[in-house]
Amino acid sequence: MVIKPAYITTSYFSDGVCVVSIGKDAFDYNKQNGVIDKKGQLIIPFHKRGYFSFKNGRSIAEENGISYYVYKNGKTSLACDINVLLNARNGYNAISGNDVKTALDALSKPENKGCPITDYWLGYIYLQVTPPMKDSVKGAQLIEQAANAGYPEAMYSIGFVYANGLSGVKDEVKAKQWLMKAGKAGVPTAYTLLGTLSEKTDPAEAAKQFQKAADLLEPIAMYNLALLYRDGRGVSKNEGEFNSWLNMSANRQYQPAKDLQARLIKKD
Known part of the structure; x- marks a missing residue:
């Protein structure tokens, strides 16, 4: 026996790792998930977040309705805590409901500073809304900022922006560079x-x-x-x-x- 039974549920091994769970039972709302390697060593500590299978060194994780990437070293693609992620979710929901004011309020809170996902959605708003609020240059800057911080969707979006000149600057070389990074990021x-x-x-x-x-x-x-x-x-x-x-x-x-x-x- 390589790995002794110790978990209420396990996934299958993919990319050399396996997602495992601890808690009362498989249906325990408060169960926590961690990640082990093929020797049974815990490489990502237990946390109340869900994981998809790992591929190319990372997994999509879900927490309180927010999705983001988690890498095998335990780092995430988002440099922000869960409260800021909730602000991002509220901002996204407001955008989906065409409520720009509520979205801006949620995404512009001081505690959001430095969070790629809030930068990304703020950038989206400035690129998409109608004048006088529309500011394509500011929008592109925010999205590129999120891309530089490692947010894959922002990498794709800034590539799209450069490819189509949405900020007033069309640059196919930069577009391809960002799109290649986005592709490699999943x-x-x-x-x-x-x-x-x-x-x-x-x-x-x-x-x-x-x-x-x-x-x-x-x-x-x-x-x-x-x-x-x-x-x-x-x-x-x-x-x-x-x-x-x-x-x-x-x-x-x-x-x-x-x-x-x-x-x-x-x-x-």
Whole structure:
């Protein structure tokens, strides 16, 4: 026996580690989760947060309705405590309800300073709201600040901002740099956008990036990759690969893929 029974529940090993739980029973609301290695050593102390499986050295964790990354060394992608995370959640909920004033109040509290997720959503507001509150430059700065602090969604967003010139500055080199970081940090759509940026000038590179995203089950990338195989751009023309990726995209409810699939069926 390598690891002695000591936990109320365990996940399976992935990326060399396993999530384990302690508490009264599996349904205990107050149970805590930790992470062990293959020798049974506790590498992340027990904490009242939920974990998904680890991949590439990290896991998505959930706590009080907030999601963030936790790495094998126990560090998180968010330099803020749980009260600030609650402010972020309240701000996000207000944004979802189109209540900009409440969102700004929640996200602008002094204790939020230095928290990437509140910077990110503040930046989102300044980029998206209508004038006179709209400040695209300030919004981009806040999002890039969050990206520099290691928040993966901000890495993708600032890449998108640079790619489309949303702050008044279009910079494809910086866009690709941030999107590559976002992809490595676990944001599949970053690879999709990288592929889109390369498609006209370098279809082989586009196929490479779409493939990365498609392998992570990103439906838009699957569809775009299917079209490259259909047309023989960047890859060898291959009807089997075309149909396979098209069907996978359609099965994930990507509407253009479903529409093309329906047209092909009708044609036959």
